[in-house]
Amino acid sequence: MKIQSNSPSSDEVGFRFLWDSERSYVAAAIEISGITKRFGEFEALRGVDLRIEQGEFFALLGPNGAGKSTLINLLAGLLQPTSGSIRIMGHDVQTDYQRARSALGVVPQELVFDPFFNVREMLRFQAGYFGHGPENDAWVDEVIEGLGLTDKAHTNMRKLSGGMKRRALIAQALAHKPPVIVLDEPTAGVDVELRQMLWAFIQKLNQQGHTIILTTHYLEEAEALCERVAMMKHGKIVALDTTRALLKSHAAKQLSLRLTGPLPTQLQSLLKQQNGDEVVLALSELSQVEMVLSVLREANVAIQDMQLQEADLEDVFLNLVGNQKGASA
Amino acid sequence: MKWLNPFFWLDDKVSPRWRGVYTLFKKELLRFWRVAFQTVASPILTALLYLLIFSHVLESHVKVYDQVSYTAFLVPGLMMMSLLQNAFANSSSSLIQSKVMGNIVFLLLTPINTLEFFAAFLAASMIRGLLVGLSIYLVALCFVSVPTVYPGWIIAFALLGSALLGTFGIIAGIWADKFDQMAAFQNFVIMPLTFLSGVFYSIHSLPPFWQAVSQLNPFFYMIDGFRYGFFGHGDVSPWLSLAVVGSFLLALAWLCLKMLKSGYKLRS
Numbered sequence: 001m002k003i004q005s006n007s008p009s010s011d012e013v014g015f016r017f018l019w020d021s022e023r024s025y026v027a028a029a030i031e032i033s034g035i036t037k038r039f040g041e042f043e044a045l046r047g048v049d050l051r052i053e054q055g056e057f058f059a060l061l062g063p064n065g066a067g068k069s070t071l072i073n074l075l076a077g078l079l080q081p082t083s084g085s086i087r088i089m090g091h092d093v094q095t096d097y098q099r100a101r102s103a104l105g106v107v108p109q110e111l112v113f114d115p116f117f118n119v120r121e122m123l124r125f126q127a128g129y130f131g132h133g134p135e136n137d138a139w140v141d142e143v144i145e146g147l148g149l150t151d152k153a154h155t156n157m158r159k160l161s162g163g164m165k166r167r168a169l170i171a172q173a174l175a176h177k178p179p180v181i182v183l184d185e186p187t188a189g190v191d192v193e194l195r196q197m198l199w200a201f202i203q204k205l206n207q208q209g210h211t212i213i214l215t216t217h218y219l220e221e222a223e224a225l226c227e228r229v230a231m232m233k234h235g236k237i238v239a240l241d242t243t244r245a246l247l248k249s250h251a252a253k254q255l256s257l258r259l260t261g262p263l264p265t266q267l268q269s270l271l272k273q274q275n276g277d278e279v280v281l282a283l284s285e286l287s288q289v290e291m292v293l294s295v296l297r298e299a300n301v302a303i304q305d306m307q308l309q310e311a312d313l314e315d316v317f318l319n320l321v322g323n324q325k326g327a328s329a
Numbered sequence: 330m331k332w333l334n335p336f337f338w339l340d341d342k343v344s345p346r347w348r349g350v351y352t353l354f355k356k357e358l359l360r361f362w363r364v365a366f367q368t369v370a371s372p373i374l375t376a377l378l379y380l381l382i383f384s385h386v387l388e389s390h391v392k393v394y395d396q397v398s399y400t401a402f403l404v405p406g407l408m409m410m411s412l413l414q415n416a417f418a419n420s421s422s423s424l425i426q427s428k429v430m431g432n433i434v435f436l437l438l439t440p441i442n443t444l445e446f447f448a449a450f451l452a453a454s455m456i457r458g459l460l461v462g463l464s465i466y467l468v469a470l471c472f473v474s475v476p477t478v479y480p481g482w483i484i485a486f487a488l489l490g491s492a493l494l495g496t497f498g499i500i501a502g503i504w505a506d507k508f509d510q511m512a513a514f515q516n517f518v519i520m521p522l523t524f525l526s527g528v529f530y531s532i533h534s535l536p537p538f539w540q541a542v543s544q545l546n547p548f549f550y551m552i553d554g555f556r557y558g559f560f561g562h563g564d565v566s567p568w569l570s571l572a573v574v575g576s577f578l579l580a581l582a583w584l585c586l587k588m589l590k591s592g593y594k595l596r597s
Contacts (some may be wrong), residue, residue, distance in 0.1 A: 008479070011474040022357060074440050074572060076437075077437070077596065078437055078438070078596055078597075079596065080435065080592065080596065097440070098440035098442065099440070100442050101438060101440045104438070106438055108431075108434055110431055110432060112430060112431035112432045112435075113430070113432055114427070114430070114432045114435070116359070116360050116363050116364075116425075117356075117359075122399060125352055125355075125356050126435060126439075128348050128349065128351070128352025128353075128355075128441035129347045129352055129353060129436065129440075129441055130349065130439055131346070131349055131440070132345070132348065132413070133340065133341070133343065133345070133348055134340055134341055172435060297344050
């Protein structure tokens with residue numbers, strides 16, 4: 001469900017659409033054009049172009065050092081690009097930074113907090129920085145409830161456990177009800193219960209029209225939640241497609257077999273892994289299964305057990321960005 | 330008793346345009362008020378101990394102005410010293426803590442502009458400095474009579490002094506990367522400039538060379554102008570003090586705004 005503005009002048013903090021007198025159009029939630037970022041000699045981003053539409057649930061994946069955090073910091077205005085431009089809901093993050101920042105909520109990766117205040121106070125302050133007053137308190141309470149912080153609303157931030165601090169951090173990014181929400185590894189070090197609660201809440205926000213951009217170590221989360229995925233490597237986007245299309249085009253299916261005899265030589269080229277009489281074959285297409293069975297029949301090798309596994313995003317990830325040691329999404 | 334809280338009356342009335350700067354100002358005020366023993370009561374006690382000890386030891390030995398006791402002479406100096414140190418401490422400690430803890434990111438993500446950022450930190454610093462200075466005056470009145478010959482000068486130098494050191498604190502808070510650097514700034518810059526500015530003496534009691542050196546210290550003009558407001562006597566003309574302090578304030582405010590606008594050490 002896309003969120004509709006009531007009028008072209010609804011240019012307050014929160015949801016807004018750009019309006020043209022000739023034709024109405026919807027600005028991209030995020031539009032990145034030719035972004036480069038250098039830190040001295042090091043080129044962290046090398047010409048990134050990316051457009052994320054309003055209402056998308058989008059994953060930004062890549063190994064450590066690929067440039068994801070740099071890109072997020074540029075979106076948030078915490079860094080200035082070497083070249084290129086970024087627009088959030090149609091507003092340039094450099095020249096129209098106040099509107100761009102009003103449209104964005106960022107959950108930082110680090111567990112940072114203000115030790116002087118309790119959860120509810122911090123959320124109200126955060127909303128206040130964006131121009132929201134007491135009229136926004138109901139939303140703040142909704143966020144507190146949605147993230148399971150009701151019992152801790154009056155607890156000082158420094159007295160919260162790690163998981164609760166993480167929830168408060170997410171709540172702070174949502175306090176001003178931004179149409180675009182960036183979650184930079186929000187589930188790092190978080191238990192299963194919180195992860196499920198968090199995703200249920202974020203999915204609800206997405207269904208209400210919020211655009212969600214996610215980076216995560218857990219590729220299965222990205223696969224389950226995100227409609228589109230961008231994979232980054234060495235400061236560039238190396239893959240950008242729908243999750244379904246990426247899985248289809250880049251990943252092989254795996255055929256696991258337990259055989260009574262040795263693997264025929266004709267099938268050696270498909271062999272991915274062997275452990276005793278168990279072999280794993282990598283297939284690019286489903287139709288290859290018939291060929292494998294036929295070769296095994298001709299070689300009089302019987303099948304004791306067989307399993308066909310669908311590829312997952314991790315296979316695509318490893319395929320595209322390489323199985324680097326210490327790689328993460 | 331919530332009607333005693335000024336924010337109770339203001340929260341509903343601030344327009345969305347000004348709510349960002351108002352919220353930051355409110356947060357900065359509450360930040361020091363939550364630890365008022367440390368930020369307000371403690372400097373008042375320190376100043377009163379100075380007053381007690383110095384007046385006890387020097388009251389009968391030092392006479393600065395006719396018809397003004399040494400204890401009375403000390404009061405404006407101690408008020409201004411505490412006012413300056415606390416205005417500096419408020420903005421500088423808030424910023425360095427936010428930077429070290431990392432929670433400054435929540436401020437940097439907001440649409441609050443450079444001028445609003447500056448104004449909110451500055452106003453909160455000024456209020457802490459003025460609160461401490463005024464409290465010292467009120468408590469000192471229990472022990473000694475202090476005249477107020479020109480209240481206008483007193484208010485002008487209190488405002489200018491707290492603004493100057495509040496601005497200085499923002500600059501130091503942006504510049505420092507760790508608490509150690511901030512402590513060095515406080516102990517090697519602010520403290521010597523304050524103590525050597527005539528808090529405890531008139532510079533006329535110094536040898537000519539040190540008189541000339543003292544006149545290079547901008548803190549001297551803040552204290553001398555402030556003291557002129559109380560006694561109608563000063564080491565230099567209050568207009569000269571006003572010009573020096575005003576010029577320094579403008580120069581520091583310009584530097585501070587330039588640092589904030591460029592994102593120096595905040596947005597790399």
